[in-house]
Amino acid sequence: MKEENELFKIFPTGGCPSVTYVKKQDGRVENKLNDGLDDRGRLCLITGPSKSGKTTLYERVLAKRGLKAIPVGCNGSMSAEDIWREALEKAEFERTTSSETGEQKEASLGGKISSKLGWLVGVSGEASGGIKRGDTSSERKQRVVAKPSSAHLVDAMGESDCILVLEDFQYLQPAVQKVVFQQWKVLIDNSVSTIVVGTSHRASDIAKANSHLAGRICGVNIKQWNTEDLKEIIIKGSRYLGVALDAEIRKTIALESAGLPAITQEVCRELMKKLGVTKPVEERLDREIPIRWVYQVLYKVASTSYARILPRAYGRIVDPSWTGRGRTYDLILSSFALNPLAFSLSLPEVRRRLAEELPLRESPPADDDVSDMLNNLGEIQDEIGIALLDWNIHRQLVYITEPSFLFSLRWRKPKERPASSVDVFDQIMGDFSKKS
Ligand SMILES: Nc1ncnc2c1ncn2[C@@H]1O[C@H](COP(=O)(O)OP(=O)(O)OP(=O)(O)O)[C@@H](O)[C@H]1O
Ligand SMILES: [Mg+2]
Numbered sequence: 079m080k081e082e083n084e085l086f087k088i089f090p091t092g093g094c095p096s097v098t099y100v101k102k103q104d105g106r107v108e109n110k111l112n113d114g115l116d117d118r119g120r121l122c123l124i125t126g127p128s129k130s131g132k133t134t135l136y137e138r139v140l141a142k143r144g145l146k147a148i149p150v151g152c153n154g155s156m157s158a159e160d161i162w163r164e165a166l167e168k169a170e171f172e173r174t175t176s177s178e179t180g181e182q183k184e185a186s187l188g189g190k191i192s193s194k195l196g197w198l199v200g201v202s203g204e205a206s207g208g209i210k211r212g213d214t215s216s217e218r219k220q221r222v223v224a225k226p227s228s229a230h231l232v233d234a235m236g237e238s239d240c241i242l243v244l245e246d247f248q249y250l251q252p253a254v255q256k257v258v259f260q261q262w263k264v265l266i267d268n269s270v271s272t273i274v275v276g277t278s279h280r281a282s283d284i285a286k287a288n289s290h291l292a293g294r295i296c297g298v299n300i301k302q303w304n305t306e307d308l309k310e311i312i313i314k315g316s317r318y319l320g321v322a323l324d325a326e327i328r329k330t331i332a333l334e335s336a337g338l339p340a341i342t343q344e345v346c347r348e349l350m351k352k353l354g355v356t357k358p359v360e361e362r363l364d365r366e367i368p369i370r371w372v373y374q375v376l377y378k379v380a381s382t383s384y385a386r387i388l389p390r391a392y393g394r395i396v397d398p399s400w401t402g403r404g405r406t407y408d409l410i411l412s413s414f415a416l417n418p419l420a421f422s423l424s425l426p427e428v429r430r431r432l433a434e435e436l437p438l439r440e441s442p443p444a445d446d447d448v449s450d451m452l453n454n455l456g457e458i459q460d461e462i463g464i465a466l467l468d469w470n471i472h473r474q475l476v477y478i479t480e481p482s483f484l485f486s487l488r489w490r491k492p493k494e495r496p497a498s499s500v501d502v503f504d505q506i507m508g509d510f511s512k513k514s
Contacts, residue, residue, distance in 0.1 A: 084357050088315050089347035091340050091383070094137045098315045098343065102131065102307050107300060111139045114296025115241075119269035121262060121291065123282055126300025127421055127481050129340040132275050133245070135300065140241060147273070148235075149243045152250045158257045162226040165242050169234035228261040232268040247276035248465070248479075255284055263290045277479040279470040286472070302337035302421035302481075305329070311342045319350060320359040323367065330372050334496060336419050336485040344383060348375045373493055380489030384482050406443045406451040407458055411466060412506040414478045415487060416499040422477045435499050452476070 088097045101108055114122040124132045140147050148168045150161055235242055242265075247255065259281075265272055274281055285295045309332045316323045331349075335341040350356065352371055355363065413431045414420050423431070425448065432442050443451075451458065452469045459465040468477040478484070487505055488497045 085347050085350055085355075088318060089311075089343040089350070091344050091347075094134045094141075095311075095343065097318045098311045098346075099134075099138065100307050100310045100314070100339070102135075102300070102303065107135060107298060108139055110296070110298045111135060112143075114298065115139070115143065115145075115271055117296075118271055119266050120271055120294055120296045121266060121285065122271070122273045122296045122298060123285060124273060124275045124298045124300065125279055125282065126277065127338075127477070127479050128277050129338045129482055130300045130303070130421075131339050132300055134339075135298070136243060136273055136275070144239060146240050147243045148240045149245050152244060152246045152248075154249050154251060156250060156254065158254055158261055159226055161244065161258060162228055162231060162261075165231055166226055166234055169231065169238070169240060169242075227264075229264045232264060232270055235265075235270050235272075236268060241271055241273060243273040243275060245275045247274050247281045248278040252280070255280065259284050259288050259291065262288075266291065266294045278465070278468045279473075279477065280468075283470070283472065302419075303335070303339055303342075304337075305332040308332035308335050308337075308339065308342045311339060312346055315343075315346050315350075318358060319355055320361070321350065321353065321355055321363045323349075326369060327367060327372055330369065330496070331376075334376055334485070334488065336481040336488075337421055338481055338485070341379065341384075341482065341485055344379050345372070345375055348378055370494070373495070376489045377492045380486045384486040385490075406447040407467070408506050409443050410448070410451070410476060411478075412503050414481075415484050415502040415506065419481065419484050420478070421481060422475045424475055428476065435503055 089095070090098075111122055111124070114120045122136075124136060126132050136147060148165060150164045150168065152161070231242065234240075244258075250258065262272070282295070282297055285291050309328050312323060312328050312331055327349075331342060331345050335345065349367075349372065352375060353363070353367065409432060410428055413423060413428045416431050416435050420427075429442060455467060455469050459467070464480070466478060466480050466483055468479050469475075470477065484502075487502055
């Protein structure tokens, strides 16, 4: 068990790796975020599909700068006030844990916001929404508890080494997203740097629509991982353990990871377990490893860690009662699954891919159907119960927000070799033909 933990540290699927950390695209993504943080008062907007390395990126960059993230996870039932309240609570907790004794830490952990915002008593009151200079300490607390706002955060974050990070922004209700960004102005005006993380491009659309945020946004988009960067994870980990993995194995794992470092990490970990290697070996392991072992591991990972996504999405997509707009959705989704896998495609690219691979029985989607589908994407995906696609009208690009869906499609059954494009296409569209 302990040894498996060591393997988990080398190839983690949650949290920041140390041995196998790779600076994606020669560090370009890190540099972009660092540039955003250099200029105080910027809102750094990290977008990228699920499991593409968004959290790892900011954790690494902040740690190198000696900063600490105050992460607030969003969900569909949160209001803007809930967000500021949670941020204030966490900021307060950071303050007390870094400056007080153990006993006081305990007390603050168990306390409620009303008893925890003692530090607000001493704030200047200039930026602290609703708080006046003459207020008594209990009046100040009451005001904050009754209506926590972004203004209160200025004092909490302003001079501290903490940065507010709003995680999973896409889960907030659209109306709440708008309000949150409107209220962000006070943070920007007071030079408080912040980070917003999300899988969809809606955040950048709203930010662009807010004139007071103009020029203060630093967009960091995590694009699909290229094969060479993914191979680097494999090389670093296997070298550290003292195991030789040949070029075909490295290439297969990297290509089959659907552009996601999390999949590469897990496949490597499972392969090492299969080889019986759970910690660095004394003598380099050079024996030949059959490629079918890699296929078995890919199947294992897809059918365990990524099994949940299929019944939710795939089950609905192949539902015979779901026709009409469903067919256009299926066609666009399947164009992502064709080789080489893609994270984002323009509509002409979607068309070109489909034209190349489309079996004769299917005709390409009509332009009107495509616009109709993209305009109604939110509604359609609410029906499916999962958002797999995202449409960015400014860039005129369709994105896949859950590339692991493509991975689980390819490896949901044991295979003697990787699936071809047509195999995968047929899994989505072939079943569609049974729907009429
Ligand atoms: N730069 C990197 N180098 C090596 N591995 C990485 C890197 N970034 C991410 N990973 C691997 O991918 C895993 C998932 O990354 P992370 O949690 O940062 O993704 P995410 O985009 O935040 O996912 P989610 O959408 O679930 O929040 C990490 O635990 C790590 O194993
Ligand atoms: Mg994350």
